[in-house]
Amino acid sequence: LIERQLRNADQALGRQPDAAARPTPTQYSLDMLNVASRYELPRIIAALKARGHGTLCFHGAPGTGKTALAEHIARELDRPLMVRRASDLVSKFVGETEQQMAAMFREAEAEKAVLLLDEADSFLQDRRHAQRTYEVTEVNEMLQGMERFAGIFVCTTNLMDSIDQAALRRFTFKIQFRPLRPEQRERMFVVEALGGDEAALTESIRARLAKLDQLCPGDFAAVQRQVQILCETLAPEEFLAQLEAEHRIKPEVREARGMGFLHSA
Structure with a gap:
């Protein structure tokens, strides 16, 4: 209650709460997301706005x-x-994790906030593979919290295959996020590196972008953060070189190179 009153006071004074949106180094657009979903994102957002949960x-x-x-x-x-x-x-204390989960849902409902749980697989792992009792009770508490929560709850995970089946059934929408499609890579490069000048997108740049099949919006954001911190402007070729560097360190790309090397040997 005290924490909620302090947050309300901050908002009244015009201060940003800790849950405020992060500054975005890149221009945001739903068109720059490559997702697999039965329903289009604008329709899902409109439904959430209408229903409120x-x-x-x-x-x-x-x-x-x-x-x-x-x-x-x-x-x-x-x-x-x-x-x-x-x-x-x-x-580390027995039962306290479950208490903090319950408090999380209560606080989000009281604030009428959109609740985002990052790395949700930690609490929604398949109970059939649990080795300790507390792992099962944590999953059970999370499932009960999801059932009771009357707001909008978003979970993010990189380990979809490990999610408990009961948890999967409780999600209204399951949306898969993929790397950018070729045309999205080009469009985002035009916006972020060329200032919207599509005529400056040369065939050489197109060819190099075509090879970056694991490129994501986060890679563009990483380069833009470098630009902002260093207070410099990168030429298109330099911007692309930084994108290529971000692409090279991805696990999928490193593993693919390793397999190619073994195959060629």
């Missing part, structure tokens, strides 16, 4: 836009975004 599971590789979409949903619904991570809830 729903549970969503965002799964996919890091940097594909999962957290950014949760922030976008909160803005569209004109609600605060409350972000919690596994590390915020885990306690």
Whole structure:
């Protein structure tokens, strides 16, 4: 109660709460998300706005836009975004993790916030593979919290295959996030590196972008953060070189190179 009163006081004074949206180094657009979903994102957002409740599971590789979409949903619904991570809830004391889960849902409902739980697989892992009793009780508490929660709950995970089946059934929408499609890579490069000048997109740049099949919006954000911190402007070729460097360090790319080397040997 005291924490809620302090947050309300901060908002009244015009201060940003800890759940405020992060500054975005890149221009945001739903068109720059490559998702697999039965329903189009604008339709899902409109339904959440009309109903005021729903549970969503965002799964996919890091940097594909999962957290950014949760922030976008909160803005569209004109609600605060409350972000919690596994590390915020885990306690070494027996039973305290479950208490903090329950408190998380109560606080989000009281604040009428969009609740985002990052790394949700930590608490929604398949109970058939649990080795300790507390692992089962944590999953049970999370499932009960999802059942009781009357607001909008978003979970993000990179490990969809490990999610408990009962948890999967409780998600209204399950949305897979994938790396950018070729045309999305080009469009985002035009916006972020060329200042919107599509005529400056040369065939050489197109060819190099075509090779970056694991490129994500987060990679563009990483380069833009470098630009902002260093207070410099990168030429298109330099911007692309930085994108290629971000692409090379991805696990999927490193593993593919290793397999290719073994195959050629």
